[in-house]
Amino acid sequence: MKAFMCHSQGFPTLMLLVLCSMFLFLLVATPEREVSEVSPLLLKLFSNPQSSPGSAQMLRSIPEFEWESALELEKKRFLALQTPAHPTASTRHPLEVVYSDGYKFRLNEPDKCQKISPFLVLFVITEPQDIAKREAIRKTWGNESSVPGVSILRLFLTGLHPRFGSPLQNLLEEESSIYRDIVQQDFLDTYNNLTLKTLMGMEWISKFCPNASYVMKADSDIFLNVEYLVSQLLHPHLPPKKDYMTGYIYRNTKPIRSKAYKWYVPREVYPNDTYPPYCGGPGYVLSGDLAQKIYQVAQTIRIINMEDSFIGICLHKLGISVTDSPWGLFNVYKITYEKCRFSKVVVVHHFGPEELLQIWPNFQDQNETCKS
């Protein structure tokens, strides 16, 4: 059926991809279906990324949100309105992140910290359709019992898919009811809204888990050595640090002013020529008290679309400095896997789900010893 639809002639390819994807989502997530019928299907489809090339391909084919078309839309809307009711909204740059009214939780786990005070809350940034990535992370570095005697809480943060919000929501709710590890708010999950996802994490700490000692923000495409993070930087036997944040530190970097890049930050959004020091987005760690302070200060300043630089701006506003970590622990570039090297790093960027699952048994294997 898919082959038939995708090979019919006369439609623009993009349109066909969208139609095919939509059709398949509806096939999987038709609301009339019994939950008991969907559940095994979901698990079969997504528990092993290699076993479902069709669905993986389908998920990759979803076009990304383009701010330029948003700009066009915004312009048209502006011209259509003779007397705009909300001139500030109509003239707002489409990359300016809207935060004023706050967002509502669609999926939440409000009771996770009732009985325990986690030592480390691991926030993993994913998009609603990243089912295979979440599966791989749960089985590898996202395992909550990876460090004996240390309580770790893993939560995936997500927003609403900009195009397939409602068919995907059924799948996401199903996944959430199985694993109870997804937190979602009702903003559109786009690259330029990433800051909202991090702030949702800070809000979650402030409202539901103020007793967490540390918080790690992790992208879904990294290798993370939680054991080394805990033993080398966080020291569970010591009282938790205050006003602490560390990672791969960028200093004196400039906003990218070219529209050709996905990291484009217009002057209207952030006017200064440099950013304050900040920790690179793929993975950084902070103390629980600082997470709450960031949430508070974010209510008072303009939110920019670069998530990691924005956290640096919050720290600048708070008058708190980032803390250097020993060289080489946080790697924003890819390093080829090597067991002994990886046993002495915290983060390595650019690891997809297949590669993570592939290296993990070797990384876990205690037989081979590494020189210290």
Ligand SMILES: *[C@@H]1O[C@H](CO)[C@@H](O)[C@H](O)[C@H]1NC(C)=O
């Ligand atoms: C942690 O904080 C939450 C929210 O304030 C509270 O309800 C809970 O009892 C605390 N948990 C522990 C173990 O202290």
Ligand SMILES: *[C@@H]1O[C@H](CO)[C@@H](O)[C@H](O)[C@H]1NC(C)=O
């Ligand atoms: C998590 O780690 C524990 C302890 O090593 C192990 O028993 C368990 O099977 C792991 N869970 C997953 C989902 O891999």
Ligand SMILES: *[C@@H]1O[C@H](CO)[C@@H](O)[C@H](O)[C@H]1NC(C)=O
């Ligand atoms: C961010 O999310 C809001 C709320 O859903 C939405 O109105 C806005 O268009 C999104 N912004 C971008 C740049 O995607």
Ligand SMILES: *[C@@H]1O[C@H](CO)[C@@H](O)[C@H](O)[C@H]1NC(C)=O
């Ligand atoms: C931006 O520049 C102004 C003027 O130099 C300065 O007062 C402010 O602290 C800067 N903000 C950041 C976030 O660096």
Ligand SMILES: *[C@@H]1O[C@H](CO)[C@@H](O)[C@H](O)[C@H]1NC(C)=O
């Ligand atoms: C580790 O060594 C033991 C004893 O030599 C062996 O039985 C076991 O299979 C090894 N484990 C792995 C994962 O290679």
